Amino acid sequence: MRVSEKLQKNREANGTSKATFSFEFFVPKTSQGVQNLYDRMDRMYQTHPQFIDITWNAGGRLSQLSTELVSTSQSVLGLETCMHLTCTNMPRQLIDDALQKAYESGCQNILALRGDAPITSSEWKPCEGGFTYAKDLVRYIREKYGDHFDIGVAGYPEGHPEEEASPKLVQYLKEKVDAGADFIITQMFYDADNFIEWCRQVRAAGIEVPIIPGIMPITTYAAFLRRSSWCQINVPEAFMAKLDPVKDDDQAVREVGTELVAQMCQKLLDSGYVTHLHMYTMNLEKACIMVLDRLGLLSEDEDIFRDEVVPMPWRKSLHPQRRNESVRPIFWQKRPYSYVARTSQWTADEFPNGRFGDSSSPAFGDLDLLGSTSIRQSPQRALELWSTPTKFSDIAALVIDYLHGKLKCLPWCDVALNHEVDTTMPQLLDLNKHMILTLNSQPRVNGASSADKIVGWGPNNGYVYQKQYLEFLLPKSKLSQLRDFVNDMPSLTYFAVDSADELHSNHPDDTAANAVTWGIFPGREVLQPTIVEKVSFLAWKEEFFDILDEWKRIMGENNHSESVALLESVISDYLLVNIVDNDYVSDGDRIYDMLQRLY
Template structure:
């Protein structure tokens, strides 16, 4: 959705609607930095920003990363994304390429900027075949794409490095808006009175698009002074007095700075010119979160936002070809990156049942999903997170730490655990303490309201259901006993497969999909967004054992031979199993009861 439409929707949603906010991120310089930024963006998604924006680095590898970040944040993370685009070192061909990639990813928002001078020269010059001014870029985007993109432009309440704050500078802003801009994001500032007076002048000049103030958190005293000097902005006396007193204590600076910025934001919001705050995060998390928390914007949202945020029990993609995606195999519940990458080339029109990509399609993606690595951590970071296990109990203890929130990811789990599994937590801990390594699970749910804060999803006034599901690793030596136990319980169905493709199952029709999550809503057909099916499970098996092989390689390169031996044992002597309890009505935990007999 376009930024201006989202802001208008929030204004119209309620007479007492809360102010909204967004985050800006810049392109990291390293591969691991990019990965860590995805994790940070994923966490900050939980605060429900209206959008994020990604800065532009003109030319070379970082330009490619800018468009990659936009595509991933739209398609995988489900974050409405605005892409910066500058004129610096950008001939029309490069601008066309960037706009095409943004369009294909579903991005509908561009922040059109002239851009800063190149660091190497310090002087801004129009490149051959490029544009001299942001208004020219705005005109070009409108000419090429009509109204597809919402276009934002920059505003300078205290002047531009090359132009003082004059009526002429506001006239330049009006020319950008007249050329087709839909909203304004301002440069950072610390003096609320200067900003409010500038807004008055902007409105007086006939500019009526939304004005979004750019908010720069205060993290350290040195960074605060450096940024203010670089942007040539006024620092109010109150800021200097309070920050000077604690300038040698970084923690105190951040706490005092949070109070000062929050007070500034409150004044802006009361001015009548502002309903939305844009946080310049500098790719940091804590400072922005502290400000928003102090403003009371991180409390539980009203139901008016819930439909937009939880349409499905998994993260919904904003890619145009995936917006109608309605079903996913449960095996990728905690691997959203690889699932979306794996299925990114599937064609939606081949599948009349409406779900994006049937896993039985010959187009089903191979394992080269996210570049060279399926473990989304550097070797050094992997060792820091998971150490070098030498016995199975070391790995099950890692899983126990994950279940208890002590670690946020595992080699096969990209995302942190949510509270959905709290009701079966004692059983999960018991299984792992007896070296049955659990990989994925969900509890039984029999008709909870769709508005439930933990389990709920989909439209209001509906009811959601789940079959209990468990996925785990089992020694091959115990598989016959397991199959015998399950065979005496008609409510349980399972698949088991090992690294050599030995498959066992008791499904009456193992070509059919077994819905393990569904919802009933007023005036709608039954939605079945999460399933178990054989072909998807076999594809997930390939990915899972590939992850173990990659982990083994990382540990081997660092000289951990005992760890390599352990992972070899798991790959060769264990089988991957999933079990569904199809009785979602009767109380009890039959899966756990049966598995206890294997101890």
């Protein structure tokens, strides 16, 4: 959705003018930095930003990273994304390439900037075949793509390095808007009174598009002074009076800075000119969250967010070819990057209703989007997170730490645990303590409100249902007992497979999909967004054992031979099992009761 439409929707929702916010991220210089940024963006997604934007780096690999970040945040993370685009070092062909990639990724928002002079030059000059002013870039985008893109431009309440604040600068801004711009994002500032006066001048000049102030949180005293000096902005005396006495205490600087910036933001919101705050994150998390929390903008109770944030019980992609995706195998519930990567190149006939599809497809198993490694952490980070397990109980201890929230990810799980498992937490902990390693689960739900904060999803005024599901590792030696116990409980169906593809199942029709999550909503057909099926389970089996093999390789490269031997034994001696309890009505935990008998 276009940024201006999202802002308008917020203003109109239930007659409220509750403030909203967005985040800006820049492109890291290393591949691991990019990976860590994805993780940070994923966490910050939970605060419900209206959009994020990604800065632009012209030329070579950094330019490619800019477009990759836009595509991944849009398609994998499901974040409405705005891409910066500058005129600096950008001939028309490069601009065309960047716009086309943004268009193909589903991005509908561009921040069109002239850009700063290259480091090698003392003054700004257009490159050959490029544009001279931001208004020219705005006009070109509008002519080439019509109304597909919402186009933002920069505003300078305290002047530009090449032009002091003046009516002339406001006129330049009007020319950009007249060329087709839809919203304005301003440079950072700390002088609220000056900003409000500038807004008055902007409106007096006939500029009616949304004005979005750029907010720079205060993290350290040195960074505060450096950024203020670099942007040539005025720092009110009140800021210095409160920050200078604590300048040598970083924690105090952040606390005082948070209060100062939050007070400034509240003044902006009270002025009537502003309904949205754009946070310059500098790829950091804590300072922005502290400001938003101080302003009371982190509530999760607002219905205005629901249709965009929880349309499905899994992260919904905003890629144009995936917007209507309605079904996903439960095995990738906690590996959204892998799932989107595997299915990114599938055409509509190979990807019916969003299911994993036909294993005969030439695209089946493709992982080009995010590289071929199964573990999304660097080898060094993997060692820091998961150490060097030497016995199976060490791996079980990692899962227990994950369940307790001490770990945010595991080799086979990219996302942090949610509160859905709270009702089955004692059982999960007990299973792992008895060496039944749990990988994924969901509790039984029988007609919960779609507005429920933990299990709710989809439109308001509906009801959601879930069959209890558990995925785990089991020694091959216990397979015959498992099969006997499952036969005693007719409501349970299972798949069990080893690394050599020997499959066991009691499914009456193992070619059919078993819906494990569904919803009933007014005026709509039944939605069944999460399924278990044989083909996708076998595809997940391949990925899971690849993950263990990758983990083993990391251990071997770091000379941890006992860990290598352990993981080899897990790969050769254990089964990957999933069990569904198809009785979602009756009380009790039949899966746990059955597995207890295997102790």
